[in-house]
Amino acid sequence: MSPRTQGYAFVLITMCIWGGFTLSTRLSAQWGISAWDLVGLRFLLAFLILMPVLIYKKDTAFLWSKESFLLAMIGGVGYCLTAYTAFHYAPAAHAAVFLNGCIPLSTAVAAFVLFKQGFDRHTWISMAIMLLAIGSMSWLMFRESGVALGFGDLLFFISAMWWGVFTVLLRQWKLSAWHSMASVAIWSAIVYVPLYVLFFPKRLDAAEPWQMASQVLFHGIFVVIVATLTYVEAIKRLGAFKAGSIVTLAPFIAAILAVPLLNEPLSLAIVSGLVGMAIGAIQPWRWLMHRDSLSQKLEQQKKQS
DSSP, X not given: OOHHHHHHHHHHHXXXXXXXXXXXXXXXXXXXXXXXXXXXXXXXXXXXXXXXXXXXXXXXXXXXXXXXXXXXXXXXIIXXXXXXXXXXXXXXXXXXXXXXXXXXXXXXXXXXXXXXXXXXXXXXXXXXXXXXXXXXXXXXXXXXHSOSSOHHHHHHHHHHHHHHHHHHHHHHHTOOHHHHHHHHHHHHHHHHHHHHHHTSOOOTTSSOHHHHHHHHHIIIXXXXXXHHXXXXXXXXXXXXXXXXXXXXXXXXXXXXXXXXXXXXXXXXXHHHHHHHHHHHHHOGGGGGTOOOHHHHHHHHHHHHO
C-alpha cells in the first residue's frame, strides 16, 4: 500500500471509532449505564493494558511531568465526565453540533487565550458560520419546544472547551502520540478510579453483563488506544488538514444513523445545526486550494532532483 492509501485506511478506522463513540455512548445512556461507571471502567481497563507495557519497555519517566498530569485531567477526566453525562440529557445529533462541531471553535479560542495565537481568515469564516448555525438551531428549537438550549447541550459545549484546551496544550508541549495517549489513560485511572470506588454512585447492575462489557471494551480499548494511534498515523500520511477534515465527518454521519438505529428525532432545528456546523468545521472551501502534505513533499523532491 502506498503511504496515501495507508493514510486513508487509518482515517477510515478512526472515523468508524469516532462515529461509534457517539452511537455507543448514547446507547449506553439508554441502557441505564451511568457516566460514573463508564468513565471509571474505561480508564481502569486502559490502565491494566498500558501500564504493564510501559513497565516492560521501561518507559515511565514521561509520566512524572506536569504536562502528562494536566493533559489527563483536562482531556481525560474532565472531558469524559462532562461528555458522557451529556448523552443522558441530549440526543446524538446534539453531540455532533455542540460537541464535535464546536471543537474547532473552542480550539481556536483556547489558542488565542492561552498563547495569543490570532485567527486567520479561514478561522473567522468558520466561527461566523458556526455561530450562525448555533443561533439558527437555538431559535428553531425555541419555536418548536419553547426551550432554546438544554442542560445536555451545555455539557457538550463544556466538553468541547475541555478538548479545545487539551488540543492546544498537546500541540504546544509536543508530546508523542504514544506518550499523550498513555498519559491520559494512566493518570486518569490513578486519579479517578479511587474516587469512583470510594465516593461516586455505582449502577453496575443497571444493564445486562454483555451490555456493560461491550461498552467498556469499546471505550477502553478502541476509543482510548486505537483511535488515538490511527488518527496520528493518518495525519503523518495525509497532513493535519485533510485527515482532520475527513474524520470530522464521522460524528455527523453518526447523528444521521442515530435516527433509524436509536429512534432519535430529526427536526428542522437539528438539520440546520448539523449542516451549518459541518460546513464550519470541515471548511470545504479550503479543499479547492489545499493539497495534502505528501503531494507537496513529492513535488519538492522532484524539484531538488
